[in-house]
Structure formats: structure tokens, C-alpha cells
Amino acid sequence: MAKLTRDFFLDLDRLDALAPFRDEFYLPDGLIYLDGNSLGALPRVAAARARDVVEREWGRDLITSWNRNGWFQLAARLGDKIAGLIGAEHGEVMVCDATGINLYKLLSMALDMRPDRKTIIMEGSNFPTDAYMAQGLIRQLNRGHQIEFVEIDTVLEKITEDVAVVALTEVHYKTGHLLDMKLITRRAHEVGALVIWDLCHSAGALPVDLNGCQADFALGCGYKYLNGGPGAPAFIYVARRHQGRAVQPLTGWWSHAAPFAFERDYRPAANIWQTATGTQPILSLAVLECGLDILCRANMADIRRKSLNLCDYFIDLMEIYCADFGFTCVTPRERQCRGSQVAFSHAHGFAVMQALIGQNIIGDFRAPDIVRFGLTPLYSRYVDVWDAVIGLKNIMEQGAWKNPEYHRVTTVT
Numbered sequence: 001m002a003k004l005t006r007d008f009f010l011d012l013d014r015l016d017a018l019a020p021f022r023d024e025f026y027l028p029d030g031l032i033y034l035d036g037n038s039l040g041a042l043p044r045v046a047a048a049r050a051r052d053v054v055e056r057e058w059g060r061d062l063i064t065s066w067n068r069n070g071w072f073q074l075a076a077r078l079g080d081k082i083a084g085l086i087g088a089e090h091g092e093v094m095v096c097d098a099t100g101i102n103l104y105k106l107l108s109m110a111l112d113m114r115p116d117r118k119t120i121i122m123e124g125s126n127f128p129t130d131a132y133m134a135q136g137l138i139r140q141l142n143r144g145h146q147i148e149f150v151e152i153d154t155v156l157e158k159i160t161e162d163v164a165v166v167a168l169t170e171v172h173y174k175t176g177h178l179l180d181m182k183l184i185t186r187r188a189h190e191v192g193a194l195v196i197w198d199l200c201h202s203a204g205a206l207p208v209d210l211n212g213c214q215a216d217f218a219l220g221c222g223y224k225y226l227n228g229g230p231g232a233p234a235f236i237y238v239a240r241r242h243q244g245r246a247v248q249p250l251t252g253w254w255s256h257a258a259p260f261a262f263e264r265d266y267r268p269a270a271n272i273w274q275t276a277t278g279t280q281p282i283l284s285l286a287v288l289e290c291g292l293d294i295l296c297r298a299n300m301a302d303i304r305r306k307s308l309n310l311c312d313y314f315i316d317l318m319e320i321y322c323a324d325f326g327f328t329c330v331t332p333r334e335r336q337c338r339g340s341q342v343a344f345s346h347a348h349g350f351a352v353m354q355a356l357i358g359q360n361i362i363g364d365f366r367a368p369d370i371v372r373f374g375l376t377p378l379y380s381r382y383v384d385v386w387d388a389v390i391g392l393k394n395i396m397e398q399g400a401w402k403n404p405e406y407h408r409v410t411t412v413t
């Protein structure tokens with residue numbers, strides 16, 4: 001194995017084909033940002049674009065912008081850009097609403113398509129909003145549906161003939177574990193179930209092949225690896241073969257077959273527009289496009305290669321420099337089993353992460369005991385991995401995390 005020194009990582013950065021992309025993002029000097037799996041960095045062009053939408057498109061062109069500046073088509077146009085990142089075709093993805101809302105719509109459609117089945121499979125340790133939305137929908141439908149919570153090792157055996165829908169997140173938000181989309185989708189289809197994939201931690205982070213896996217439905221957020229900004233609109237995917245076969249329940253006018261006919265009664269659009277609800281946030285969509293345009297110019301295979309290297313080095317360095325400090329790696333070592341983050345459990349994880357943030361090294365904490373580091377190949381550097389682990393080692397050696405300041409609980413962790 002090569003000698004792992006700071007110079008070694010600086011050399012890797014010099015040879016890195018993706019290194020020029022870092023200049024397209026604004027990142028404060030001296031900050032090591034390893035939280036792009038929570039909030040992606042700001043594309044430099046975004047501020048000018050936001051200003052242009054506000055001043056020219058809104059200020060000067062006013063209502064004419066819906067046609068003149070393409071506002072009405074924007075949600076579908078961005079959907080087509082995301083389609084290229086997740087193995088979908090044009091016309092299969094729409095950018096709209098929030099992740100949870102899109103899950104609600106898709107789950108409702110999928111349950112309608114399997115009216116005789118009552119079971120929904122979900123991962124119990126998943127980011128909870130998906131289950132919360134499902135629980136809300138079940139209450140509202142009041143048709144006797146139930147969620148069967150499973151964990152990774154039992155997913156396949158639990159997908160049986162009574163299952164209507166399997167709703168899973170491809171990359172686990174805490175551990176970074178990557179599920180086998182093809183295998184699970186095939187198993188679900190064998191027993192006649194449908195699958196919804198939450199791609200929050202996949203889109204823009206690794207190659208996704210929805211159509212290659214024969215996926216039915218998917219959704220994801222815009223503010224993580226797509227670099228769309230805080231609260232960026234989410235996306236929703238419906239495989240072409242399912243479009244027009246089920247109706248999502250939030251039947252606003254944008255999802256009508258002829259929105260500008262202003263008919264009294266609802267008629268669903270027969271294409272991806274049926275997933276839209278109402279007027280979408282144009283400012284947010286315009287800013288999201290800045291992040292997407294950068295990603296669309298990068299090669300996803302390069303992103304994946306660098307992401308895997310960054311994660312490998314992070315785990316290697318933790319084993320070398322932090323082995324005695326009580327961290328347990330919860331991210332799979334096997335490359336094919338992980339996304340683009342590394343996570344460790346630690347009894348004092350919250351305070352340790354606060355101390356690290358105090359040193360300008362940003363990761364995050366997920367209760368009860370997980371410290372997470374997102375590796376985002378467009379702007380993460382190899383030397384960041386070195387500096388972060390050495391920073392962590394110093395904090396642990398000096399006991400800096402014991403400072404009461406780092407134990408003060410914050411609303412957002």
C-alpha cells in the first residue's frame with residue numbers, strides 16, 4: 001500500500017480529472033465541507049441566476065415569463081435533466097414538491113394498482129419521513145393497509161405474494177449501505193408487487209439505472225448531491241409503462257389533461273405531468289438547474305470511482321489514526337454495498353461532531369450515535385479526507401469534545 005501522507009493526497013488531487021469542478025462551487029477558505037449528503041454546496045453561477053430570475057424574468061417580464069422565459073415547462077425540463085442521471089428517459093421525471101409529498105403520491109398510485117393487496121414493505125431504520133407519509137396515507141385510505149418493517153438482511157424473504165408495494169431507500173441515510181436495486185425489483189415483480197425507490201442519497205452520487213432495473217416508481221430530493229440549494233424541489237419518476245394507468249391523489253390543475261382549458265371537472269394528464277400538483281417555485285427551480293447543469297457535464301463513472309476512493313481512504317485513515325478512540329465503522333467495506341458517505345458510531349458522537357465543526361471540519365450527527373461524512377466528488381478533495389481524519393484524531397487525543405460547549409443540544413444536528 002502507498003504511504004499515506006498529506007503529500008500523497010495532494011498528489012491525488014493534482015491527478016484528479018474531476019478537480020476542476022471544485023472551482024464551480026463557492027466554498028469558504030479554510031473550510032472542509034463533508035456534508036454534501038445533507039446540503040450540497042453552492043454553485044457559483046447560482047447567485048447570478050437567482051438575480052436574473054428576480055430582476056429580469058420576474059421584475060421586467062412579469063407574467064409573460066411563463067411563456068417567454070419557459071417557466072411553465074421548467075419543472076419538466078429539469079426532470080429531463082435528472083432523468084439522464086438516474087437511468088430514466090425524457091418524459092419520465094418531473095421536478096416538483098417535496099420528497100415526502102412525492103412518496104405519498106407514488107404510494108397512493110401503487111396501492112391503487114394492487115387493490116387486493118394490503119402490505120407495504122419498508123425498512124424500519126430508514127429516514128422516517130417515508131414511513132410517516134405512508135402511515136398518513138394508510139389512515140386516510142382506511143382500507144386496511146399495513147406496513148411491514150424489515151431490515152436489509154431480510155428484505156428479499158419478506159417480499160411475498162401479499163405485498164402490494166416495496167418502498168425502499170437505495171442508499172441508507174445513516175450507514176450509507178447501498179441496496180441491490182436490480183435484485184430487489186426483480187424479486188418484487190416475481191410476486192406481482194411494485195417498487196418505489198427513494199433516491200435521496202443516490203441521485204448525483206452514483207450511477208442509477210432505473211429503467212435498466214425495470215423500476216416502477218422513484219423519487220428524490222434536490223438539495224443533496226444535486227446541489228439545488230436548501231429546500232430545493234424534489235423529483236418524481238414514473239416508468240413510462242405506468243403513466244396513464246394510475247392517478248396520483250393530489251389532483252391540482254397542473255396535473256390536469258388541459259390545465260388552461262379550466263374545465264370544471266378533473267381529467268388526469270396521461271403523462272408525467274399528472275404527478276405535478278400546482279404552480280411550482282420558479283426561483284428554486286432556476287437555482288436547482290445550476291447544480292444540475294454542472295452534474296450533467298461530469299461523467300458519472302468518474303464520480304463513482306472518486307467517491308469509492310475517497311470513502312476507502314477515509315476508512316483506511318480512521319483505522320490507522322483513530323482506532324483507539326471508540327469509533328465503529330457502520331459503512332460497508334465492500335464497494336458494491338455502499339453509496340457516497342462514511343459513517344461511524346461513537347458513544348459521544350454528538351459532542352465529537354460539534355468539536356470537529358468547531359475546527360471548521362463539517363460533517364453531521366444522526367441520533368443516537370452516528371457521525372456522518374458525505375463525500376461529494378465534484379468538490380471534495382482527497383486532502384480533505386486526510387485533514388478531516390487528522391483533525392478528528394487531534395480532537396480525540398486532546399479530549400476537545402469534552403468541552404461543555406460541544407454538548408449543548410442544537411435543533412438541527
Ligand SMILES: Cc1ncc(COP(=O)(O)O)c(C=O)c1O
Binds near residue numbers: 098101
Ligand atoms: C432517505 C430520505 N428520504 C427523504 C428525506 C427528506 O424528505 P423531505 O425532502 O421531504 O424533507 C431525506 C432527508 O434527508 C432522506 O434522507
